[in-house]
Amino acid sequence: MKTNIRAFQRDFPRMRRLAAAGTVIIVEADDQAFEFRARRRGPGVLGCMTGRAKLGKLREGPAIPLEEWGPLA
Numbered sequence: 001m002k003t004n005i006r007a008f009q010r011d012f013p014r015m016r017r018l019a020a021a022g023t024v025i026i027v028e029a030d031d032q033a034f035e036f037r038a039r040r041r042g043p044g045v046l047g048c049m050t051g052r053a054k055l056g057k058l059r060e061g062p063a064i065p066l067e068e069w070g071p072l073a
Contacts, residue, residue, distance in 0.1 A: 005029040008036070 025036040
């Protein structure tokens with residue numbers, strides 16, 4: 001959605017709702033264009049590598065055999 005700076009300021013509550021719903025708002029002012037969109041929430045510490053790890057070549061079982069654990073086993 002394109003708009004100018006005056007309409008953006010005047011209708012900011014509406015623009016914020018549109019951005020929260022996923023609409024990208026392009027604000028044009030003085031031969032420049034700015035994008036206004038809602039920031040996505042990050043996946044957090046535990047989910048930051050989701051979809052990036054390649055697990056196809058992992059062997060079955062523990063990474064360190066129990067015999068090597070000694071008294072810790």
